[in-house]
Amino acid sequence: MNLYLMKIIDNTLFDRPFYGVRRMTHHLRHMGLKVNHKRVARLYRLMDVRVIYPKKNTSKPAKGRAIDNVFIERLWRSVKTEYVHINPANGGIELYKGMKKYMEFYNEERPHQSLEYRTPKQDFEAMKKAA
Numbered sequence: 001m002n003l004y005l006m007k008i009i010d011n012t013l014f015d016r017p018f019y020g021v022r023r024m025t026h027h028l029r030h031m032g033l034k035v036n037h038k039r040v041a042r043l044y045r046l047m048d049v050r051v052i053y054p055k056k057n058t059s060k061p062a063k064g065r066a067i068d069n070v071f072i073e074r075l076w077r078s079v080k081t082e083y084v085h086i087n088p089a090n091g092g093i094e095l096y097k098g099m100k101k102y103m104e105f106y107n108e109e110r111p112h113q114s115l116e117y118r119t120p121k122q123d124f125e126a127m128k129k130a131a
Contacts, residue, residue, distance in 0.1 A: 005035065006043055018052045018082045026117050052081065078106065 005028065012027060013019060019027065021044060025037045044051075083102040089095035111117040118126075 002043065002046075005033070005039075006047055008033075009040070009043060009047065009049070013049065013051075016082070017086060020051050020053065022113070023111065026111055030111070052086065075106075 008028065008031070009024060012024065016023075021037050021041045024044075025035060025040045028035045028040065079099070079102065083098065087098055089098060107120045109119060111119060115123050
């Protein structure tokens with residue numbers, strides 16, 4: 001079972017090298033596998049996985065602007081760390097196509113911790129049904 005999980009983890013990290021233990025655990029559970037974060041963390045150590053994480057941002061926004069910008073800052077932090085820095089484009093058209101593909105992933109596939117590990121699309125569909 002561990003070899004099977006390691007293969008899935010390896011394949012997932014190839015496309016999503018920013019998946020830490022929490023996100024990978026959720027991803028595996030979403031696939032129907034019964035795992036906990038301790039097992040995933042142990043497999044990461046065994047596989048010598050180094051996940052790409054955003055670095056701490058020491059710059060501070062202008063006074064009173066922090067709340068205004070928090071959502072867009074989170075989005076662009078994710079875009080930069082999960083796509084742009086990992087996939088440098090060779091031109092504007094390549095960047096446009098890559099960003100379009102990433103934004104589809106971001107809205108339709110990527111679980112968001114702030115949405116209780118649902119995707120924005122799932123949240124949007126739920127709001128439409130409730131209205």
